[in-house]
Amino acid sequence: MSDAATHGSLTGLRSCVRPGNRAGGVSQCSRCGARKASVCNAIGDPDLDRLAASVVHMTVPPGCSFIEDGAEATDFFNITSGTAKLFKLLPDGRRQITGFATAGHFLGLAVGDHYAFGAEAIDTVHLCRFSRPRMTRLMDDFPRLERRLLEEASNELVVAQNQMLLLGRKTARERVATFLLERLRNAEEDDVLVLPMTRTDIADYLGLTIETVSRTLSALRKEGLIADAGSHNLRLLDADRLADIAEGDRD
């Protein structure tokens, strides 16, 4: 089927020295922009110092991997800024990106004690690292945190089910339309969306090839549904129509 064209960014690994970790200063968490959207909002202000003392901040440069598929699952991660891609590989190099993680996303839930996926920074990613034992202690001490994690996992499951519907049953056109609308939620402006990832990443996320993604975007552009808005930016000109397309409305 496909192959090879799909794993371009291995070159990024050359600059992947594990960055110097520094312990979070006291109450870092109270100033964290991602807190509102993350599981950390389950912990109240009075206990923030306790939370801050449990994490290590990390900066991951673009193209650098911070979770290796199959490696021992020693840590949990909470992204505070930037975008990461999560993926699985087949032995011959075919890749499926299972999701893009942005500020507030919690990563590292695993079955057994090994990660079942890889994670790599797309742009510069800032994140908090929790060791498993510390996370367990936090959950013991803050039941609301655990409840919040279950909520988060449920959320991810719903997202995953939607993605299975997309991968199993939608056409290329429907997949791209779905993707664009999905990206709208991460957007600052109402109709301008940011695509920090490459076409290869988009293709590996949607189960397509880069050529098909490119052609489909060109078609939507020609039909006046989207327009370029600078590098790595797109403007949605007719989100309603795109929503119809995404759900299979006659195509």
Next chain:
Amino acid sequence: MSDAATHGSLTGLRSCVRPGNRAGGVSQCSRCGARKASVCNAIGDPDLDRLAASVVHMTVPPGCSFIEDGAEATDFFNITSGTAKLFKLLPDGRRQITGFATAGHFLGLAVGDHYAFGAEAIDTVHLCRFSRPRMTRLMDDFPRLERRLLEEASNELVVAQNQMLLLGRKTARERVATFLLERLRNAEEDDVLVLPMTRTDIADYLGLTIETVSRTLSALRKEGLIADAGSHNLRLLDADRLADIAEGDRD
């Protein structure tokens, strides 16, 4: 792309009167065959009465739906016997089966208060129903249950990621091989697997058509990798080879 041929079993709905629910007798749970494999194993023997008092037993006949996509998420379910299919639909009827649930599976985790998928019995399904408030009370009172649920959700996430890899990047042959091996885990014998679901269900699970599933199985049969073993049964003659195929080994 595909369509229509994929939603055959709506006819089953005619016999879908909601079965008479009866409260679980005291300590039903201690005799439950599914307990060992389910989240209920987080609750110790002394507290089983409390658990039994929180559930309602239900019997769902084949073809009958017990979770409606979009309906208010009022309950959780724990399957004690039988097999159910979980699925999502597109407006035009295209269907993606996101999983098959058997004894021990916990269902009903939702984001917000509406289910994001449907569930329908394949054969006769026996299950326990937990109302949301009761489940919340149980989690409050038994932290180990909540921990167990998080574990279960993590598990489901890993499975979902594997399925995304299958749907996005594997060939029909690889998908079918993967499916057969997956079924092996639900098997009683070492190499004989049971397929209670129809070809349509398999196709909708693997993102294929029934014709492609049928042709692929015929090819594997012709190659001596599998053999018929009675109605709804298959024998795997070369599981190692199938495992190679499932991971894309030269095909």
Next chain:
DNA sequence: ACGACGCATTGACACACGTCAAGGGTTGCT
């Protein structure tokens, strides 16, 4: 028993998307 219906198999053909290939644009490094 006997039809009738749903399910599975198989064949012929079509098409959406993948593959191969060429060229232009953008970014980053020295």
Next chain:
DNA sequence: AGCAACCCTTGACGTGTGTCAATGCGTCGT
């Protein structure tokens, strides 16, 4: 500034899987 990688786009063509259609085969209800 200028070169070198990438990245993206576009075209021509191939193919894996979908579509359409015919036939066989268990199963169930009367």
